[in-house]
Structures are given as C-alpha cells and as structure tokens.
Amino acid sequence: MSRSSTTVRCMTRPSIEALNQTPLSDEVQLPGLKVERHSRILEDLLRGESLEITLTKLVELAEESREGMLGSVMLLDSQAKQLQLAASVSLPDRYVKAMDGLEIGPRVGSCGMAACTGERVVIEDLFTHPNWKPYRELVRATGLRACWSEPILSGEGEILGTFGMYYQTPRSPEHDDLILVNECAKLAALAIERHRGEERDRQLAAIVNSTDDVVISKNLNGVIQSWNPAAERIYGYSQGEAIGRSIEMLVPADRRAEQREYQKRLRNGERIEHFSTVRCTRDGQLIDVALTMSPVHDAAGKIVQIVEVQKDMTSSKRSERELRETRRQHSMLLSNLLGAAFRCHIDEDFSIELISEGIEAITGYSADDFRSKKVRWITTVDPRDIGRLRSEIAQAIAERRPYQLKFRIIHRDGSLRWIWEHGQAIYDESGIAIALEGYATDVTDREAATIELRDREQRYRSVIETANSLIVCVSLDHKITEWNSGATRVLGYSRSEALGQNPYQLFVEEASREAVIAEAKRVNQGHPLKGYELSCVTREGERRSILWNATQLIDGEGKAVGHMAVGHDITELKAVQEKLIQSARLAAVGEMVSAIAHESRNALQRIQIGVDMLGFDVPENSEMVKELDRISRAKDDLKQLFEELRSYAAPLKLEFCDCSVAGVWRQTWANLESEWKGRDVTFLDSSQMDGGTSVDVNCDIDPFRMQQVFRNVFENALAACEDPIEISVHCREGDIEGDPALLIQVRDNGPGLAKEQQKQLFDAFFTTKPKGTGLGMAIAKRIMTAHFGTIGVRNNSTGGACVELAIPRKQI
Incomplete structure (x- = not known):
C-alpha cells in the first residue's frame, strides 16, 4: 500500500494468528514489544498496579518501540456509547481533551469506528479521509496525520475499548506495526479484564462485609472457611477464632441433629431456604435466626462449599413485643x-x-x-x-x-x-x-388572647406611626427593632432598610459614636435619658439636630431587652433661633455703625473741605497734589466701608414686585460703566443671544436689593480677571425644593477660586481683592436668603468662576 493511500482497511484478527506462534527470547526483538517490555506489563498486573498506571506504562513502552508514534488507550462506555480516555503520554493536550467522550460510530474517526465495528481501522491520511472531516481543523492544529486503531476485545469478544497509534506524517502500517498494535490491545484487554474482575471481587467482599446478615462459608464437613464482620458482631467470635472450627459450635445441643440432616441434604445439592431456628453465641445466649443454606459448585459442577446466610431475628421479635407495648401506651395517651x-x-x-x-x-x-x-x-x-x-x-x-x-x-x-x-x-x-x-x-x-394581642399591637402601631416624633427601638446587641414613619421622614431610611441595622453606624457621626454608645448603655441599665441633643446624618448625607429622650425596654419577665428612643427634629428651630440671635446682633451692630457713620460723616466732610481748600493753594504740578488725592481716596474708601457696614448690619426691608431680573442685571452692568470702560471686556447676555430665549425672566424681587447682588458679583468678576475679559449671564428654569424658580449663572474667564476660597467667599470680611471690605458677597447672600433663594459658587469646567443664583418665581 502506498503512503499516499487514504483507504480504511478493517483487518480481521485471524490474519495475524501466525504471529502468536513466534517464540519469545530475551535476546530476540519481536516485531512488536520486546520480551522484557512484555514481561514488565505482566509484572505490573501481578503486583496489582492500578489500571491507569498499567495502561499508561503500556503506552510508554509502545511509544519506545516505534519512533515518532503517539499512543492512546480509550475505554468504551457501552451504555453511553462513548469512548473515555484512559491513558495517553505524548498526544497534545488539546487533542486529548477534544477526543475524551467521543461518541462511537461507523464514520467517526479511527477509534470511534473501531469501537463500533470491532475491527482494526487504518487511516493513512487524516486530512483527506471523510471519517476525519469534522476534526480536520483539530488534527491540523495538533500536527497529527495518520491513525491506526485496534479494538480491545475481552475473552468473550466484548469490545472494551481501543488502542490507537498516531503519526505526524501520512503513513501505512508495516507487518511489525500490526503485530505491535495487536500485542498492545491484548495486554490492555488483560489489564482491563483483571481490573474488572478485581472490582467485582471488591464489590462482592464489600457487600459481604457491610451486610447486617451473617455470611459463613464451610466445607462439606461443616468446617468454617470464612466469617464476616456481622458474624463477629452477633456471635462474639473473631474471624481468627471461628475459621477452622466446626459450625456446630454455634448450634445448641438440641438442634445438632437438625443441623446434620440439613448438611446431608446440602451435600446432595439441595438448597435450604428461609427456615427459622436457634443459634448460640459465644457467651451462651440463644438467639432466633432465619437461615438459608446454599451449595457452591466449582467449574466442573462439583459441590465444594456450603454458604450459610443468617438473619438475626432476636431484635425483630423484641420489636414486636415493644410494638405491642407502644400501642398500649398510645392508647392510654390518646385517652388522656x-x-x-x-x-x-x-x-x-x-x-x-x-x-x-x-x-x-x-x-x-x-x-x-x-x-x-x-x-x-x-x-x-x-x-x-x-x-x-x-x-x-x-x-x-x-x-x-x-x-x-x-x-x-x-x-x-x-x-x-x-x-x-x-x-x-x-x-x-x-x-x-x-x-x-x-x-x-x-x-x-x-x-x-391572640385577637386581643393583635388589637393592642394595632393600637400601638397606630400610635407609633402617627406620632410626629422619631421613635426608634434598639436591642441590647445594637440592632434596630422598631422604626416609625417619623424616623423615615427625618432620616430618610425606610423601615425595611433600618430594621436589623446598627443605629450608631447608620446615622450617628463617627466623632459622637463612642459617647452615644456609652449613653445607650446607661439607658439599657435603667437610667432614663432626657434632652440629649445629637447631630444625626440622614441617608442623603444631610446633618439634622435631633433632641432625644430614651428609656429602658423590658419584657414580660422583667428582663431588659433594649431601649426606646423618642426624638424631635430641632434643626429648623435651631436655624430660626440662630437667625433671631444673628438679627439681634446685627441690629445692635447696625445701631452702633449708624451712630459711628453719622458722627464720622461730619468728620469726613470736614476732611474733604480741607482737601478742597488746600487744593486751591497748592501748585498743580507739585507733589502736594498727589498727596491730597491720596487723602481724598482714603476718605472715599472709609466712607464706603461705613456704608457697607451699615448695609450689612441694618435689617433688610424688602419691597417685592414682579419685574424682569434680566432688566436688573443689565441696569447694574450699565451702572458699572466706570469700572469696565477702557478695558477689553465682553459682556454676554443669554436673554439677548440668538434671537432671545424662551425662559421667563420675571420674578417677585426687590429690584434695588437685587442690583446690590449683581453689582457685587460683577465687581468681583472684573477684579479677578485680566484683559481680555468675558463675563456671561445664563438662565434656565428650575426649582427650589419643588417650588418654581429662575436659575442664573454668572461666569467669567478668570483664574477661578480655590476650594478654601469657595467655602469662605460668603463669610463676612473675607475678600480676594487687594482692596475691599469683604462684605460684598456676605451682603449678597443675606439678600438672596431674604428672597428665600440661594447663592453659591464653583469653578467652570473650562476655567474661571461661576456664581449660581436661584430666585423663587413667587414670594408667598
């Protein structure tokens, strides 16, 4: 057969029977395995090596016998009709994984076909043969080109698996190759059948050793030959003590004639089934047994052994007595x-x-x-x-x-x-x-009682849920056991989210946690807590001031089980109090500043008159003129400081009207012409760009006070930016806590503000300008707050600062 042939040759086993007549010698190398290699496999079988080790060694020896050959052994799962890989040494892992679990069939590769037909399959070129078409990419990737597969047959002709020989070049087998694959398949069959036989023996031994029934084998003279663990347990004789002794050691004297009669019948080939008798244990106790005796025949049909299977019925009879007693007790119990x-x-x-x-x-x-x-x-x-x-x-x-x-x-x-x-x-x-x-x-x-308890629970739940206060119950192990709607409303967590949580981790600030736990421990010990103010963190991260009262909770047996805390949200109350205090302080400061400003105004006027008089006597080009200008500017700065202090401290009295906010900021910008005239400034008004905007810019405001806000914002932008300057105003619809509002952004192209400056910008007397009182943005914030609006600052993503204002549409 030429090497380019792609035929499949199914070769029958009789065609190589002559090879089995070849004598074996240590000096002569057979066409297949060497004698010493053949002997090593047989020695492994005699030593009881595992099937996996034996088959792997067989593949190794086969590969040593043929240079470039890659071998494999696959076992047939006859039920699933699949081949499972049992041994491989040199085949690529990718190929091995792909072939493991291969379904057999007359057109499935080489091994699949061999396992299906029971005949040797030789495929000389895997790339071209139709059996390998589904696996062509696999063999191309793994470099395999030829495969011959020999079915592994049992002594009865059952297909056990396949022995495969692979090459990385197309080729056909020679006479010696066929001898080798046949020898390997025979040795594999021997190993597999020995393994299966040993497995059957182990299973049978396991059944005998694990059964609760006594299993004894004896010769025809009644001498014990095997003795299982159940026999040891029931009769008290160890295996060593029982084997070699007569079975009559277990038979009471009055039953030995019966035993001998059965022995005689068994020697004649009769089987004795399921009869009840009595046997005697080592300590002389008589037990009831159900017994079966069976003769065992050898291959020639001769009786060589007798097997007794005994079931201890003592416990069954005891169970019957106990059952009768149990029924009597049950009857008595039912009647009571x-x-x-x-x-x-x-x-x-x-x-x-x-x-x-x-x-x-x-x-x-x-x-x-x-x-x-x-x-x-x-x-x-x-x-x-x-x-x-x-x-x-x-x-x-x-x-x-x-x-x-x-x-x-x-x-x-x-x-x-x-x-x-x-x-x-x-x-x-x-x-x-x-x-x-x-x-x-x-x-x-x-x-x-359940209905009454349910009614009480409902009343209790109604009280808890309708209470305006926060009600939280906490167990001794710091778990929330009750959480009412008031707690949900203030702290933001639903009842299902809060139950089972640790309250000190859920809404108590870390800095206060240790002190709060200490107070809770005192309450759990029976010391009530009253008027404990605590800053709590809501689900959204907002801090709320809660005034807590707490008392111990005890169960029906008087045992402490935790505590109940009732809280009142005083956040708004504190804010109002602070505003009142601040207003009082500002009113006092305002009165003082007004008095100082009144007295200082006269002095400043006299200073200005003096400067003007000196101006008439001083030559125009002298240095004295510059000094007089400095005095005049200082006087103006001092006057502005007094005015800003008076404006900041004085109570705000707003006169609201519905007017255009855009008109206010435009008028403000026009009033600042002296500040920006002569500089390279671009002022962009979103309400005038691209044909106008659809946003309604009318709100209820105090126009005069709102001019102060925009004036301070524009002045800060002009002071912060270097030419060329770009200031833009943008507006859109929005809301403040759900109420309609106009949202305005004033952006500049300056250097922006550091985070610390953003935090302090609205604090009194904080300024970023070389000259300034630091009251402008503080006054702006007071005005926005009085309008029930907000003002904030951030940096633009493209650079520069952005002041954000929110003005309610309507004042209530």
Whole structure:
C-alpha cells in the first residue's frame, strides 16, 4: 500500500494468528514489544498496579518501540456509547481533551469506528479521509496525520475499548506495526479484564462485609472457611477464632441433629431456604435466626462449599413485643389527650373512621356519635369556613404535604369554638390518597388572647406611626427593632432598610459614636435619658439636630431587652433661633455703625473741605497734589466701608414686585460703566443671544436689593480677571425644593477660586481683592436668603468662576 493511500482497511484478527506462534527470547526483538517490555506489563498486573498506571506504562513502552508514534488507550462506555480516555503520554493536550467522550460510530474517526465495528481501522491520511472531516481543523492544529486503531476485545469478544497509534506524517502500517498494535490491545484487554474482575471481587467482599446478615462459608464437613464482620458482631467470635472450627459450635445441643440432616441434604445439592431456628453465641445466649443454606459448585459442577446466610431475628421479635407495648401506651395517651386524634375518609363529609375520646370535650359529641355516623364531622364546622377547609386540605393532598388549619365549629351547646387541626393524607401503594390522619384541639381561649394581642399591637402601631416624633427601638446587641414613619421622614431610611441595622453606624457621626454608645448603655441599665441633643446624618448625607429622650425596654419577665428612643427634629428651630440671635446682633451692630457713620460723616466732610481748600493753594504740578488725592481716596474708601457696614448690619426691608431680573442685571452692568470702560471686556447676555430665549425672566424681587447682588458679583468678576475679559449671564428654569424658580449663572474667564476660597467667599470680611471690605458677597447672600433663594459658587469646567443664583418665581 502506498503512503499516499487514504483507504480504511478493517483487518480481521485471524490474519495475524501466525504471529502468536513466534517464540519469545530475551535476546530476540519481536516485531512488536520486546520480551522484557512484555514481561514488565505482566509484572505490573501481578503486583496489582492500578489500571491507569498499567495502561499508561503500556503506552510508554509502545511509544519506545516505534519512533515518532503517539499512543492512546480509550475505554468504551457501552451504555453511553462513548469512548473515555484512559491513558495517553505524548498526544497534545488539546487533542486529548477534544477526543475524551467521543461518541462511537461507523464514520467517526479511527477509534470511534473501531469501537463500533470491532475491527482494526487504518487511516493513512487524516486530512483527506471523510471519517476525519469534522476534526480536520483539530488534527491540523495538533500536527497529527495518520491513525491506526485496534479494538480491545475481552475473552468473550466484548469490545472494551481501543488502542490507537498516531503519526505526524501520512503513513501505512508495516507487518511489525500490526503485530505491535495487536500485542498492545491484548495486554490492555488483560489489564482491563483483571481490573474488572478485581472490582467485582471488591464489590462482592464489600457487600459481604457491610451486610447486617451473617455470611459463613464451610466445607462439606461443616468446617468454617470464612466469617464476616456481622458474624463477629452477633456471635462474639473473631474471624481468627471461628475459621477452622466446626459450625456446630454455634448450634445448641438440641438442634445438632437438625443441623446434620440439613448438611446431608446440602451435600446432595439441595438448597435450604428461609427456615427459622436457634443459634448460640459465644457467651451462651440463644438467639432466633432465619437461615438459608446454599451449595457452591466449582467449574466442573462439583459441590465444594456450603454458604450459610443468617438473619438475626432476636431484635425483630423484641420489636414486636415493644410494638405491642407502644400501642398500649398510645392508647392510654390518646385517652388522656386534651385534643382528639382522628382518621377519616376523604369524602364529602370527611367520614370518621377512628377518633379518640377527647373529641367530646371539643364538640360536645361523643366518639361513638361520630363512629356510628350519628353525627357527621362536616356538620359541626361553621358554614363560613367549610369552603376554605375543603380547599386547603385538597391543596395539601395535591402537593403531598401536611396541613395546618384553624377554623370554627358549632359546639353541641350552640357556642362557637375555634379549632386548630394538624393532619396529612395517607396514600396507598399506587400513590392515591385514601384517608386523613391528624390531631385537633380547642384553641378558643388562645384565639381570643391572640385577637386581643393583635388589637393592642394595632393600637400601638397606630400610635407609633402617627406620632410626629422619631421613635426608634434598639436591642441590647445594637440592632434596630422598631422604626416609625417619623424616623423615615427625618432620616430618610425606610423601615425595611433600618430594621436589623446598627443605629450608631447608620446615622450617628463617627466623632459622637463612642459617647452615644456609652449613653445607650446607661439607658439599657435603667437610667432614663432626657434632652440629649445629637447631630444625626440622614441617608442623603444631610446633618439634622435631633433632641432625644430614651428609656429602658423590658419584657414580660422583667428582663431588659433594649431601649426606646423618642426624638424631635430641632434643626429648623435651631436655624430660626440662630437667625433671631444673628438679627439681634446685627441690629445692635447696625445701631452702633449708624451712630459711628453719622458722627464720622461730619468728620469726613470736614476732611474733604480741607482737601478742597488746600487744593486751591497748592501748585498743580507739585507733589502736594498727589498727596491730597491720596487723602481724598482714603476718605472715599472709609466712607464706603461705613456704608457697607451699615448695609450689612441694618435689617433688610424688602419691597417685592414682579419685574424682569434680566432688566436688573443689565441696569447694574450699565451702572458699572466706570469700572469696565477702557478695558477689553465682553459682556454676554443669554436673554439677548440668538434671537432671545424662551425662559421667563420675571420674578417677585426687590429690584434695588437685587442690583446690590449683581453689582457685587460683577465687581468681583472684573477684579479677578485680566484683559481680555468675558463675563456671561445664563438662565434656565428650575426649582427650589419643588417650588418654581429662575436659575442664573454668572461666569467669567478668570483664574477661578480655590476650594478654601469657595467655602469662605460668603463669610463676612473675607475678600480676594487687594482692596475691599469683604462684605460684598456676605451682603449678597443675606439678600438672596431674604428672597428665600440661594447663592453659591464653583469653578467652570473650562476655567474661571461661576456664581449660581436661584430666585423663587413667587414670594408667598
């Protein structure tokens, strides 16, 4: 056969029978494995090496025998009709993983076809053969080109697996190659069959050693040859003590004639099945056994052994006695139960089959009334509950689970009683429900207590939920056990989110946490807490001032279980108080500043008159003129300082009107012409750009005060920026806490503000200008606050500062 051939040759095993006649010699190398290599495999089998090790070594020796050959052994899973890889040494991992679990078939590769047909398969070029078409990319990637596969057959001709030989070049087998693959398949079959035989022996031994029944083998003379652990446990003789002794050591004297008769029958080939007798243990105790004796034949059919299987019936008979006693006790127990045990049919009436005497205390009717069908159980059930009772029992039967029901019955005396019933269906061998068994008891008093408790709980819950305060209950292990709607409203966490959480980690600031825990510990010990002010952090990160009162919680046995804290949100109250204090302070400062300004105004006027008079006497070009200018500017700065102080300290009296905010900022910019005239300034007004804007710029404002705001913002921008300057005003719709508002941004192209400057910009007397009182932006903030608006600052993403104002549309 040429090397370019791509045919599949299925070669029958008789074609190589002649090779088996070749004598083996240590000096002569067979066409297949060397003698010493063949012997090493047999030695591994004799030593009891694992199947994996033996097959792997077989592949290694085969690869040593043929240069460039890559071998594999695959075992057949006959049920799944798949080949599982058992041994491989040199085949690429990618190929091995892809082939593991290969389904067999007449057109599946080489090994798949060999395992399917039971014949040798030789494929000389994997790239071109149709059997390998589905795996062509795999063999190309792994470099494999030829594959010959020999089926591994048992002595009975059963296909056990395949032995594969791979090459990385196209090639056909030579005579020696066929001898090698045949030898390897035979050795693999020997290893696999030995492994399976050993596995069967281990399983049989495990069954004998793990069974609870006594298994004894003896020769035809009754001498014990094997003795399992159950025999040791039941009779008390160890294996070493029992083997070699007569079986009659276990037979009481009065039963030995019976034993010898059975022995005689067994030697004649008869089997003795399931008879009851008595045996004797090592300590002389007599036990009841059920015994089976069977003869064991050799391959020629000759009886060589007898096997006894004995089942200890002592415990079974003891169980029967115990069962009778248990039934007696159950009968006594049922007669003394407060409730009633029952068994009833699954029919329209739930007809009673069995019922205990306790039913009379529940219904007023005797057990005989129900057993005789004088009273039907279903007629005692309140008609309002019959439908639900039937439905829930039917559902429990359908789902094959127990049921628990609480329903009402009408007592014989006409009173309404609550019954709790627990039961389940009983099924026959075919899985059909044939009866209900269970227990029923009167829970009328308990139900009344439950209703009262539920009503109290509802009243308690109503009080908790309608309270305007925060109510939080905390257990001793720092877990929230109660959380009302007031707590949700103030702190932002829902009840489901808060329950089970640690309150000190949930809303207490870290700096205060240790002190708060210490106070909670005191409360848990019985010391009430009153008027404890605490800054709490809401879910959104806002800080709220809460005034807490707390008291210890105890259970029904008087044991401390935690504490309840009631809190009142005083954040707004404190803010109002601070505003009042600030207003009072500002009023006092205003009065003082007004007095100082009044007195200082006269002095400043006199200074100005003096400067003007001196100006007439001083030559125009002299240095004295410059000094007089400095005095005049200093006087103006001092006057401005007094005016700003008076404006900052004086109470704000606003006169609101509906007017255009855009008109205010335009007028302000025009009034500042002296500040920006002569500089390279561009002022962009969004309401005048691109044909105007759709935003309504009218709001209820005090135009004069709002001019002060824009004046301070524009002056700061002009002072911060170097030419060329660009100042732009942008506006859009928005809201303040849900109320409509006009949002305005004033942006510049200056250097922007550092984070610390942004924090302090609206503080009194803070300034970023070389000359300035630091009151301008503080006054602007007061004016915006008086308008119920906001003012803030940030930096633009492109550079420069951005002042943001929010002005309510309407003043309430």
